[in-house]
Amino acid sequence: MLCMGMNTPLTRAQLLVRGGAAALAGGAALGPLAAEASAAPIPAGDLAYVRLLVGAELLASDFYEQAITASVASPAVAKYLERAHFNEQEHYASVAGIISGTGALPATAADIDFSYPAGTFESESSISKLALQLEDTILGAYLGALGGIQTQSLLTGLGQIAACEAQHVSYFSTQNGGKFFNLSFPPALTIGQASDALDAYTS
Amino acid sequence: VRLILSAAVAVLALVVGTGGAVAHPERSQGGLIVFAGSSMTTVLPQIDSGNTYSFGSSTALGTQITNGAPCDVFMSANTSVPAALYAAGTVEQPVDFIRNTLAIVVPKSNPAGITSIYDLTKPGVTIDEAAPSVPVGSYTVQVLNQMGLNSAIQANVVSQETSDANVVAKVALGQVDAGFVYLSDYVINPTQLTLIKVPAWAQPKITYALAIVTKSGNQAAAQAFVKEILSPAGQAIFVKDGFLPIAAPVPTIAKVVPKAARPGKNIVVSGTNFGTTTSVTFKGVPAKFKIVSGQVLKVTVPAKAKTGTFTVANPAGTASRAITIG
Secondary structure (H helix, E strand, C coil): CCCCCCCCCCCHHHHHHHHHHHHHHCCCCCCCHHHHHHHCCCCHHHHHHHHHHHHHHHHHHHHHHHHHHHCCCCHHHHHHHHHHHHHHHHHHHHHHHHHHHCCCCCCCHHHCCECCCCCCCCCHHHHHHHHHHHHHHHHHHHHHHHHHCCCHHHHHHHHHHHHHHHHHHHHHHHHCCCCCCCCCCCCCCCHHHHHHHHHCCEC | CHHHHHHHHHHHHHHHHHHCCCCCCCHHHHCCEEEEEHHHCCHHHHHCCCCEEEEECHHHHHHHHHCCCCCCEEEECCCHHHHHHHHCCCECCCEEEEEECEEEEEECCCCCCCCCHHHHHCCCCCEEEECCCCHHHHHHHHHHHHCCCHHHHHCCEEEEECCHHHHHHHHHCCCCCEEEEEHHHHHCCCCCEEEEECCHHHCCCEEEEEEEECCCCCHHHHHHHHHHHHCHHHHHHHHHCCCECCCCCCCEEEEEECCEECCCCEEEEEEECCCCCCEEEECCEECEEEEEECCEEEEECCCCCCCEEEEEEECCEEEEEEEEEC
16 A cells, blocks of 8 residues: 555566665655756755655654664565655655755765664564654655745656655554544645654664 | 863864964974864774874864865865865865764753754853854754754854854753764763753764875875774774764665566566675565675575565665565
8 A cells, every 4th residue: 555666567576676776875856856956946945844854764664674673563464664765765866866956965965863762663663663653753754845845847756755644644554553544634744853853763 | 070070171182273373393292183074083082093183163163274274174064065176176085974963062061951953042041052163053053943943042142153063062062052063072071961852853963085186195194094084993983973874875776677576476676785785574564584795695585475565674764666475
């Protein structure tokens, strides 16, 4: 049920290989966002939002990588962790591509040290619990960006990512005993709220 | 009162040290003459107390060296000033030796109730920062631009200083509501200040570089001092005082032999920067590995490995390569 890659259909093996390649590219654009970045100047306020989203995707990728490495999830959940990891890597490549498209360097995994509450990776339930918190925050960050970003040409791509993150929220909501569908209007976070929430996971 | 006095003394010591007017003892008596950014005021004497240190703005110290001030080793809070001196032939090839993080400090009592960098945009908040001509000031502007906050926050800046130490002193004395400094400035003053983090996603890359002055008559001693700074013991003292170690280079994978392997079998991975490898994983499944050298890893394919990619990780990052299992 988690979101597809941008050039679907691909086999699972192709997707995984491409996910690895995306991580290696460290900012190479997979989606339409980088092309938009190089097409017209992007206001500083919009780039600030995008930098926040780059940080959010790095956090999500790091979290899923650690969750997968912990090897405590059942096969049924593990496949969703892998899929979510892949999605976040594609999202990172796309939003980082916006920054690269302006001639600047996007943040990479080596730039940020993430930290998580003690015991996060000790069980499937603790992983699912934090996954839901993170995905909720990241969805809120994208929704806030959609409301705050002025560059119209970026909105479709960011909206696609928000839709994917909402799927992540839905899956981990059920894993935590919640509902597939919840709020009709999930809350959008201001850039300050999103930044403060995400920074709780950095050391 | 004691806190205020100690802060005042610290500022006085800094000003005296920065001015360059202090008569340095003979090198044989005072060790090397080291010019260093003021953020290293506390840490360097812990590493080597036998030198004569002059602390101040890295930019100003660089100018003094250019103008012929006697100096053996220059330790800058950025890489650009040593690079410029190297280009001019004034210093030897610079070496990156430590990193730092930008932070916000507020007085312990935090009268403005600041809990986030975004609070600094509120009307009436008073902020101190270093001038953009000194490294910590340029890093501040860089962060605020990255966050789209520069205009809003600069409107609340009431003073610009010549060093991070002066910003620390003003905040500690409660003369302003907040100031931009290095994390290391907070770590050595935790009783007087409260730390507010600058978001990781907006942090600039703050790398310090050092260089031996070309005209130094103490080349051998200077090289020994540089080794001391770069040694694990020297780096540990920096880290204790809130600095970050220089990141290890990211690994790269050049070749895998064989290209296909069964679970339980060994593969040999050739590449670079394997000396600090922390994990090897096959689609998330951890593998046993042995560091043969910085260029070679011996990896045992785990029982649950499947065709896809495997990943080599070290503290600086990861490298991945496709592999066929079976």
